[in-house]
Amino acid sequence: MSNKKLFGISFLVNFTFSMLTTLLSLIVYDINQKSSDITFVKGAFICSLILVRALQFKNSFPPLTNICVGSALFTLGCFILTIQYHNFIWMILGAMLFGVAIGLVPPAILTMISDNENPDLNLGIYNSIVAISSIFSPLVGETIYKINPQSIFIGWFISSLLMTIVAFTISPKSIQVKESRNETNKQSISSVLNKEFLMMFFVLFFTSISYGSIVSYLPIYFKDIGGSIGIYYLFFWSGYIIVQVLKSVNYSRKMILMAICFCVLGQTCLILFNFTLFLYLTALFYGIGYGTLFKVFYSRIGRFKSEISRNIGFSVIGLISYLGVGFAPVFLLPLNTGTWKLLFIGSTTYSIIALFIFYIMEIFLSERKINEVETLLPQKFPFQFIDSIEKLDLKNKSIICSYSFRKENPIFKGHFPNNPIVPGVLLIESIAQSSILLMLKLNNSNNIGGDCFLSKVEDLKFTEILRPEEIFTVNTKYERSLSKFHFFSSKVYNNEDVKILEGKFIVYLNNDHDR
CATH class of the missing domain: 1.20.1250.20 (MFS general substrate transporter like domains)
Known part of the structure; x- marks a missing residue:
């Protein structure tokens, strides 16, 4: 009830x-x-x-x-x-x-x-x-x-x-x-506001500014040209709903690119045409683009198992959206000269900015981190299981690295084909590679200087499964060394901040080149 x-x-x-x-x-x-x-x-x-x-x-x-x-x-x-x-x-x-x-x-x-x-x-x-x-x-x-x-x-x-x-x-x-006893509000906010979501928040913010111009000024515009804002919204939200029922809509660069391009298309038509029936039709494409962006967000946040993280994520999405829509008149104020075409050019520009920001943060910044890892790790593709270093704490001798197994990886054709699961042994390899990166950073070196092997695994516990395309983080901490044996503790979390596994590891480093 x-x-x-x-x-x-x-x-x-x-x-x-x-x-x-x-x-x-x-x-x-x-x-x-x-x-x-x-x-x-x-x-x-x-x-x-x-x-x-x-x-x-x-x-x-x-x-x-x-x-x-x-x-x-x-x-x-x-x-x-x-x-x-x-x-x-x-x-x-x-x-x-x-x-x-x-x-x-x-x-x-x-x-x-x-x-x-x-x-x-x-x-x-x-x-x-x-x-x-x-x-x-x-x-x-x-x-x-x-x-x-x-x-x-x-x-x-x-x-x-x-x-x-x-x-x-x-x-x-x-x-x-x-009430969550295992996670504080601070930890939840940290899990939501990571690099991946910050990147998308910027995209949604600037796209929402563009949409805000529609909310703020389109009712007046349609009144001037003798159209109906109600019919325009009917087509817009119909496109929005169509996307919500499509299972093929998920997080990918191509999907986000398509979404922003559809938004730009809808706004460009407002610049070029004032034929109301045609504008109603373009509203459908605009709604598909805008709805795709939100579905990408909701599908990501909805996978959080922590209630606090999920609710904070939904709150942040709503806040970012309202910020973009609410401040749209402010950002477009210099263009509010009484010329509708100039105003719509300004709103379209913000969608283009959203596209530019996405590619700057997703491709160029990520690529720089990946290149650093590729340079430092002795393991190379296809056996490199670390994408980037997310955080390094030299004082506490710890490191956080991230990786995502692509669904196209051939291992999933044989490892439970109808129920793809990331093999646990590959997660252990990710941990071993994170320990190598930590040793290199602690020694301020670009070369491990010898042969490095995983010697022993202790108290290993798997608490959750990991799926392909899920971004996971490896939290590794250096404990102590005994001759050529180096002791580490590590935990692996998925992008919902749920622990996948934890354990203790001993890495053997032989830097004696005369053997």
Whole structure:
């Protein structure tokens, strides 16, 4: 019963907020006939959202409390719009309340529904609710707003009030949120904000700036050319949903390249054409591109087994997205000269920047680290099982390295063909190679200076399996040396920060060249 109430709240908040997001620019513009006013209102929303999310990272409150408080503030914001929608100052106050509410409610709902017996099913239902709300709410809102603006505000207030009532009827005893005893908030944030995800956050941020220009200015643009922003959103979110049901969409450079190119295509058509029917069709491709980026994120974060890491990951995704969308008017302010073509050129430029940043960080920086490892390790392709050195701590004599076994590797054709699993012996080899890199770094050397062999393995424990394409990290620490024998302890984690194996290792180094 509690899940149904949570899904009901999800529908009401997403349907109302999606409608509000679509029409807010038009509502603000109608007050003073100034498009620059949109910047102030969006800024108020984003600043309050950032503040709430930052406080959530530092001090975690019970999710049900967040839902109740957030729903009440959302209702208050809708009430302010109902009675003062012609007042710009009150509009800013309402935007601040919406920012706090959105900062509290969605992450809390995700926290609660992901803690049940079927988290994947629940998250799937939630995403479907968000998509359906995004498809139909703009069209419904636009139609009602044209007939009677006052009625749309009354409708928002009623739906938000219903949402608040439902929130307060949820019993705290019916939802039991598990507490992680093995992982702190700091460790969870570290596992999410690693190099891989930081790279993607930048891509999503700049792509969201481009999308933010659509949210901020397209309602006004379609009003000028006699089109319907509701129909445009209908096609856009249809493309977004199509991607969500495609199993072939997963993390890869080609997939991200395709996604950004589709976004650029959709925005370029806004520059070149003003034929509404054609623009509606291009919205479908734009939605496919934007939806692909989000599916890549959700598929990565959704694989986290730690509840804290998963929830922090979803919160960061939402925050980055809202930052891009919210600050879009600010970044595009120099181009807001009254010429639509120049404005859309600016928004397209940010998608191109996203593509450029991705390739700079993914290819060039990663390539530099890989080349360093290739130079130092005596093992070479195809028996090199370290890609890069992620962290080196000379004071504590430890190193963190990373690697990913590609699914095209021929070993998976024979190692459980229908259920590919990375062989444990290759993980042990990765550990041995990490110990070589650590010895080289500790000795400030580029050459191991002799023959190096894995002599002994002690207390080895496998606690989880590893799949191809999963990026894993090898955490190795130097313990002591006895003549030519060097003792290490090591742990291997997958990209969900779940431990794969741990053990102690003895490496034999013979640097006697006269033997």
